[in-house]
Amino acid sequence: MSLIATLARLEAVSSGRARPAATVRHRHLSTRPLVFVPLTTAGEAGAPLGALVGTDRDAPRLLVVPQPRDRDLRFSFLADLADVVLPYIDSCAGAVEAAERTETDPETGKRVKVEVELCADAPQLIVPSRAGLDLVRLLGRSMRFRRTAEQDPEAPYPAPPRVPLLGRWLTHYGERSRVPGSSLLLALTDVLSRHWATGQSSLEDQHLGALLAWIDPPQGESGAEAARRAELARDAAGQLLCPPAGPATDPAFDNKLLAPAIERYDRARTALAAAEDALTADDRLAALTAAEREIRDLVESRTRPTWDAVWRGLDLLRALPEGAHVEERWTRDRWSFTGHRDRVLAGEPPQPRRDDAVTAANKLATREREQARLEAQEALDDPLVMAGRRLAGEAFAGEVTDVVMAYSEGRRPSPRPLVTVRTDDRPHLAERAKVYRSLGGKPQSAEFVGHEAEGVLVLRVLDKMGRGKEPEPGSVPEKGDRICFTLFEHEQRGGAKLPDPEETPWTHGGPPGEVVQEAADPITEEDVL
Amino acid sequence: MTTVDFDPGAAAARATDAILHDTLHGTERGVVVDSPPGAGKSTLVVRAALELADAGRPLMVVAQTNAQVDDLVLRLAEKNPDLPVGRLHSSDSDPYDKALDDLPQVRTSAKAAELNGLPVVLSTAAKWAHVKADEPWRHAIVDEAYQMRSDSLLAVAGLFERALFVGDPGQLDPFAIVGSEQWAGLSYDPSASAVTTLLAHNPGLPQHRLPVSWRLPASAAPLVSDAFYPYTPFRSGTGHGDRRLSFAVPSDGSGPDRVIDEAAESGWGLLELPARHTPRTDPEAVRAVAAVVRRLLDRGGAALSERSDGPAPLTADRIAVGTAHRDQAAAVRTALAELGVADVTVDTANRLQGREYDVTVVLHPLSGRPDATAFHLETGRLCVLASRHRHACIVVCRAGVGDLLDAYPSTEPVQLGTLVKFPDGWEANHAVLAHLTEHKVTWRP
Numbered sequence: 001m002s003l004i005a006t007l008a009r010l011e012a013v014s015s016g017r018a019r020p021a022a023t024v025r026h027r028h029l030s031t032r033p034l035v036f037v038p039l040t041t042a043g044e045a046g047a048p049l050g051a052l053v054g055t056d057r058d059a060p061r062l063l064v065v066p067q068p069r070d071r072d073l074r075f076s077f078l079a080d081l082a083d084v085v086l087p088y089i090d091s092c093a094g095a096v097e098a099a100e101r102t103e104t105d106p107e108t109g110k111r112v113k114v115e116v117e118l119c120a121d122a123p124q125l126i127v128p129s130r131a132g133l134d135l136v137r138l139l140g141r142s143m144r145f146r147r148t149a150e151q152d153p154e155a156p157y158p159a160p161p162r163v164p165l166l167g168r169w170l171t172h173y174g175e176r177s178r179v180p181g182s183s184l185l186l187a188l189t190d191v192l193s194r195h196w197a198t199g200q201s202s203l204e205d206q207h208l209g210a211l212l213a214w215i216d217p218p219q220g221e222s223g224a225e226a227a228r229r230a231e232l233a234r235d236a237a238g239q240l241l242c243p244p245a246g247p248a249t250d251p252a253f254d255n256k257l258l259a260p261a262i263e264r265y266d267r268a269r270t271a272l273a274a275a276e277d278a279l280t281a282d283d284r285l286a287a288l289t290a291a292e293r294e295i296r297d298l299v300e301s302r303t304r305p306t307w308d309a310v311w312r313g314l315d316l317l318r319a320l321p322e323g324a325h326v327e328e329r330w331t332r333d334r335w336s337f338t339g340h341r342d343r344v345l346a347g348e349p350p351q352p353r354r355d356d357a358v359t360a361a362n363k364l365a366t367r368e369r370e371q372a373r374l375e376a377q378e379a380l381d382d383p384l385v386m387a388g389r390r391l392a393g394e395a396f397a398g399e400v401t402d403v404v405m406a407y408s409e410g411r412r413p414s415p416r417p418l419v420t421v422r423t424d425d426r427p428h429l430a431e432r433a434k435v436y437r438s439l440g441g442k443p444q445s446a447e448f449v450g451h452e453a454e455g456v457l458v459l460r461v462l463d464k465m466g467r468g469k470e471p472e473p474g475s476v477p478e479k480g481d482r483i484c485f486t487l488f489e490h491e492q493r494g495g496a497k498l499p500d501p502e503e504t505p506w507t508h509g510g511p512p513g514e515v516v517q518e519a520a521d522p523i524t525e526e527d528v529l
Numbered sequence: 530m531t532t533v534d535f536d537p538g539a540a541a542a543r544a545t546d547a548i549l550h551d552t553l554h555g556t557e558r559g560v561v562v563d564s565p566p567g568a569g570k571s572t573l574v575v576r577a578a579l580e581l582a583d584a585g586r587p588l589m590v591v592a593q594t595n596a597q598v599d600d601l602v603l604r605l606a607e608k609n610p611d612l613p614v615g616r617l618h619s620s621d622s623d624p625y626d627k628a629l630d631d632l633p634q635v636r637t638s639a640k641a642a643e644l645n646g647l648p649v650v651l652s653t654a655a656k657w658a659h660v661k662a663d664e665p666w667r668h669a670i671v672d673e674a675y676q677m678r679s680d681s682l683l684a685v686a687g688l689f690e691r692a693l694f695v696g697d698p699g700q701l702d703p704f705a706i707v708g709s710e711q712w713a714g715l716s717y718d719p720s721a722s723a724v725t726t727l728l729a730h731n732p733g734l735p736q737h738r739l740p741v742s743w744r745l746p747a748s749a750a751p752l753v754s755d756a757f758y759p760y761t762p763f764r765s766g767t768g769h770g771d772r773r774l775s776f777a778v779p780s781d782g783s784g785p786d787r788v789i790d791e792a793a794e795s796g797w798g799l800l801e802l803p804a805r806h807t808p809r810t811d812p813e814a815v816r817a818v819a820a821v822v823r824r825l826l827d828r829g830g831a832a833l834s835e836r837s838d839g840p841a842p843l844t845a846d847r848i849a850v851g852t853a854h855r856d857q858a859a860a861v862r863t864a865l866a867e868l869g870v871a872d873v874t875v876d877t878a879n880r881l882q883g884r885e886y887d888v889t890v891v892l893h894p895l896s897g898r899p900d901a902t903a904f905h906l907e908t909g910r911l912c913v914l915a916s917r918h919r920h921a922c923i924v925v926c927r928a929g930v931g932d933l934l935d936a937y938p939s940t941e942p943v944q945l946g947t948l949v950k951f952p953d954g955w956e957a958n959h960a961v962l963a964h965l966t967e968h969k970v971t972w973r974p
Contacts, residue, residue: 003808180707357717361680364719367707393856428859432623496658496684505686506558508679508717509730 001202004388008197016222018196018214023384025320027191028183028330030124034088035060035310037128037303038135040247041068042254046138048077049249049258050299053084057311062303066265066295071157078143079160086162088123089169093341095120122330122337125173125185126314128208128245128306133187135247137174143167144350147520156523168350172340175351179367181329181374184337188313189245195320199224207231208309209242216316243302245309257298265291323381329374349517357508358501365495373492380438380490389486390425397484398423400477401456407469415471419459420452427487429457435485439464439475443490459485537741537766545573548737552577552668552693553584561674561724561736562695565763566753566916567744567885570695574672575604577693582612582648586667590651591685593673595619597883598651599626601672605649606632615644617652617660658684665690671723672696676882678703679726680719694724699757699916700882701909702950714946725948741766744885744919748796756960757912759952767835774888774920775840777829784972785821789828791968792888792921799965800972804929807897810860811927813974814896818850818925819864820974821890822873832887832920845872847887851914852877853894853905861892878913889918893926895958901937906954915961924965931966934958 001009008019037060038051050064061084065077099118102111127133144167146159177185193205198214204227205211213226230242239257240250249258268288275281355363379386379395389395402420407413429435429448436443444464452458465471477483502511551560564570574590578601581588592598595618602616603626616637618624629635636644641660644650652660654677669689671677675696681703686692702722709720716729728734742750743766750765774793780786784800792798800821802814830843841847850865850873852858861875874886878894891914894905904910915922939955952960 178708178711354715355712357683357719360712360715360717361683361719364680364705364707364709364712368705371707393859428855496655498680498684499687503687505683507686507723507727507730508683 002388002392004391005197009199012197012214012223013199016199016224017217018198018223020195020384021193021197022195022320022378022382024323024382025317026194026323026326026378026381027181027186027317028124028322028326028333029314029317030121033124033126033314034085035126035307036085036132036136037245037306037310038132038247039249039299039303040135041065042249042251044069046135046142048074048139050077050296050303051081052300052303052307053081055088057307060304060307062296062300064292064296064299066292067262067269075157075160075163078139078163078166082160082162082166085125085166085169092119092121092123092337096338117338118331119334119338119341122184122334124183126310127185127187128310129189129206130187131206131247132245133174133177133185136170136177136185140167140170140172140174142521144171145353145518145521152520155520164350165344168344169340171351172336176333176336179336180371181377182333182336182370183326183330184333188310191317192313195317198227200227204231208245208306208313212309212313212316216312243305245306246303249302253298253302258295261291261295261298265295267291323378325377325381329377352518356501356512357504358498361498365498369492369495372488376486376488376490376492379486379488386484386486389488390427390484393426393428394488395484395486396421396423396425396427396457397482398425398457400479400481400483403476403479406460413469415461415465415469415476417461417465417471417476418449419446419461419477421457421459421483421485423455423457427457427485429487433487435459435487436490437483437485438490444475446485535764537764540764541569541739541741541743541766544737544739545569545576548573548693549577549580551735551737553580555735557731557734558691559727559731559734560693561728561734562693562739563698563736563761564695564739565699565742565758565761566697566912567742567919568739568763569741569743570672570697570739571601571604571883573739574601574670574695575608578605578649578670579609579612581668581670585648588649589657589666589669589689590649591654591657591669591671591677592651593654593676595625595653597672598653599629602626602629602632602635602651605651606635610634612649613647615647615650617641617644617650617656619653619656654681654685657688660685660688662688668692670695673883674724674727675722676700676703677723678705678719679717679721679723682723682726683717683719694727696724698724698761699753699909699912701879701907701913710944713944718947738763740764743767745916746772746796746918746920749916749918749922752797752961752964753912753916756957756964757908757916757952771835772920773833773840774843775831775833777831778827783824784970784974785817785824786828788821788923788970788972789824791970792923793830795968796921797965797968798921798923799969800923800925801969802896802925802927803973804927805897806899807927809854810856811897812860814892814925814927815857815860815864817972817974818861818890818892819868819870821923821925822848822850822865822870823868825888825890826870830888834919841887843887845870846874849874849876849881849884849886849889849917851881851889851891851917853892853910857892878910881917882913884917885919886917887920889914889922891915891922891924893924893930895930895933896926898933901933901955903939903941903954906937906939906958908950908952908954908957911954911958911961926965928971931959931962934962 012019032055034055036053039049041047041049047068048065049068052060054060063077063080065073067073096117097120100113101116103114105112143163146164147155148161149158173185176182189206189208189211192211196215209230210227213230214223217223217226233241238252268291272284272288275284379389398421401422404418406416406418408416433448434445436445446459446461449458449460465475504511548562605614614635620639638644666689669692671692671694673696674694675698705720712718717726740763742763745765747765747769754762780790788798788800831840832843833840850861855877858875858877
């Protein structure tokens with residue numbers, strides 16, 4: 001934890017309210033996000049119990065699996081989920097704008113510009129917490145290798161149509177959420193705790209109710225009290241007043257309410273199956289419907305508070321103005337979305353179970369580049385974030401006290417003005433260290449020459465002054481200017497190009513061989529409990 | 530443990546001969562050499578390079594940092610001034626050591642094509658990754674291969690047919706600035722070390738080990754070997770009494786002076802400050818480090834070793850300060866400047882890798898901390914800090930690290946399919962601490 005984050009948390013503890021950790025919003029928020037509040041069943045990894053899902057905060061769609069171990073019911077839940085999510089995705093897949101992309105011409109091998117489609121907007125998925133991200137990934141993994149009856153007439157348990165497609169999209173979103181700064185799939189607790197520092201640990205911040213209590217406590221109550229109530233308070237029947245955001249449920253809810261309700265449902269189902277005449281069957285169907293209704297009400301009672309909390313959190317975030325570089329990062333998200341849309345349309349197979357060596361290395365390189373880019377952009381967009389970097393000795397701000405014109409040696413001398421800066425910051429500047437400032441959105445670099453006195457630095461400006469002998473107007477700081485230099489670079493260089501997968505070298509196992517379509521997941525005993 | 534007839538020179542020569550034989554005449558595409566601290570890794574690399582060049586095999590050398598590349602170029606030039614050498618560099622300003630410009634046989638360029646045909650071309654892995662070659666090099670030497678990431682090897686492995694991989698498995702593992710758990714357990718996990726991936730795919734490659742540390746004194750080699758290389762022990766090349774550190778000015782009885790005397794006598798010294806939770810840049814501990822360095826210089830130290838007949842003065846350039854974090858290093862530099870000390874190297878463990886000094890002063894990574902994270906417990910970090918010295922190592926630390934270790938056993942999740950690394954950082958920390966405690970000087974500044 002950085003020093004400024006520690007300070008903000010200490011202030012939050014003493015004031016009883018979360019402190020801002022950012023002055024602008026560093027993530028894109030769609031005007032019409034799809035909120036997904038899932039619950040799972042205890043005892044089986046990733047077995048859905050139900051979910052609230054939708055784009056309208058007043059009319060979420062409630063999906064429930066009354067018997068979570070029943071595979072047919074699970075499939076129908078997933079099919080229902082696909083009916084909500086896929087039309088939402090399609091709504092963005094259609095609207096496109098023309099864009100240019102550089103590609104390698106397969107014939108000449110030259111880099112050429114090609115005109116391609118870029119989706120004008122991308123669907124955004126919001127889950128309450130980080131565990132929700134993992135569930136999205138898990139659901140994607142469990143669905144994308146399923147076969148529908150159409151794909152494989154022999155499949156013993158064919159998946160409903162569109163379920164494998166939903167799996168591919170959820171996989172794509174889950175994978176994209178690992179890219180720093182991306183906003184296709186967001187966990188609300190992560191985004192909120194990026195923008196506010198609470199007086200509790202970052203582990204506790206993953207409880208959405210407690211986090212919101214710190215950020216926006218009810219009238220007359222301190223954040224600490226409200227957070228404690230959100231975490232622990234129970235009603236007379238022993239149920240949490242603020243149910244956890246899931247996907248896991250509270251054991252007291254499982255034991256006292258859910259398990260008996262599922263048992264009643266099972267009994268009603270067995271009774272219906274045993275009915276021998278139409279009249280009894282009618283009665284028993286009514287009993288089954290009532291039992292199912294009861295489970296639906298239970299699931300809704302646990303997901304609705306979280307659903308409302310998610311929208312409240314989005315309101316809080318929307319109140320912050322968007323950071324200057326957010327749009328640029330969202331454009332990359334749109335490219336990512338468009339790319340996957342094209343792969344689906346082109347009939348490519350689902351994402352493989354495991355990345356090959358080259359794909360894994362490319363992904364890691366991209367994410368490291370995005371991480372560095374994100375850190376730089378957040379600091380440039382937000383003085384409060386920059387303050388943290390200054391406190392850490394990674395940037396400094398100050399006033400220009402003197403500018404002396406100087407020139408480089410050589411045949412064509414170029415301007416290399418010496419700028420003296422007085423600063424109260426204490427940057428960790430090594431000899432001849434490079435520093436950067438933003439000049440009209442582009443980084444201008446300078447070189448650290450030395451300390452003139454305590455808190456007085458001399459820098460030599462190196463570039464962005466035009467081609468002439470005299471620097472272009474406005475390109476050199478002037479006496480009295482307030483300027484801010486960073487020790488980190490503002491833009492990231494592209495990494496080296498890795499070999500194509502079919503040219504994987506011997507050190508990494510050689511080429512992966514012919515691409516075969518991955519088989520469907522085999523049916524195991526657990527699948528047919 | 531000491532056998533009378535152990536001849537370190539002969540043992541090291543046998544190992545080197547076997548390595549060169551496998552490299553020049555072996556049938557496998559790769560040879561892996563594990564080298565403990567100061568075991569003559571660079572000497573081996575230079576010798577192998579010269580022999581490969583002699584055999585007429587075009588050679589590329591891959592190192593991890595520009596400083597390492599420049600160092601190898603200078604060593605090659607020193608050993609064989611007639612051998613034409615190419616130094617491939619980046620297009621940044623000041624891409625290489627200016628000393629190379631004085632060597633007529635060294636050609637520098639930012640373009641690989643301009644260095645075509647030279648018997649040896651050296652560069653960093655990052656620069657090699659941008660090189661496109663129509664025909665691969667016959668041979669490569671990959672230096673510091675344990676500090677190279679698997680993805681970085683992936684980018685350059687297409688450039689060579691065969692390679693000699695040299696490195697120190699005990700030093701800091703490469704790291705990624707983003708999570709990479711999703712690939713844990715895959716043989717080609719891009720965040721793993723290059724050697725891990727190489728051996729996972731080519732388990733039959735010959736593996737060698739350099740058995741003798743020429744840097745570490747007899748007082749340090751057993752501890753470093755036991756704590757960090759439990760299954761691949763090594764020996765020091767010198768015996769007790771071969772090296773001596775003495776001071777002209779006697780001790781003034783202060784904590785720094787007492788710990789200096791202890792370290793001069795035994796090779797190790799622990800200056801223990803009172804227990805306290807502090808920020809990373811603990812001002813007292815930082816001042817204590819600076820005070821020790823100041824006294825080391827003031828007391829007219831002389832280091833006697835097998836390298837020369839007479840004692841060599843202990844000057845600022847023969848002393849280094851090691852820390853875990855960069856802000857700590859910056860704080861120590863400031864404190865040293867206040868005491869008027871210049872030219873003493875102060876750096877983090879990452880940057881001290883591969884360097885050698887007579888005396889090191891280390892700010893213990895766990896000093897004053899309320900918790901012990903995986904970063905602070907990493908085996909390689911402590912190993913680097915405890916194995917940079919030829920004579921003595923002085924550790925400055927707050928009391929209570931033993932209890933801290935007991936309160937924070939390592940809890941890293943076990944990933945299926947990954948090799949468990951030995952030794953465990955927690956255990957290595959305890960082993961080093963137990964040894965240091967025997968050389969403890971408590972001091973209340």
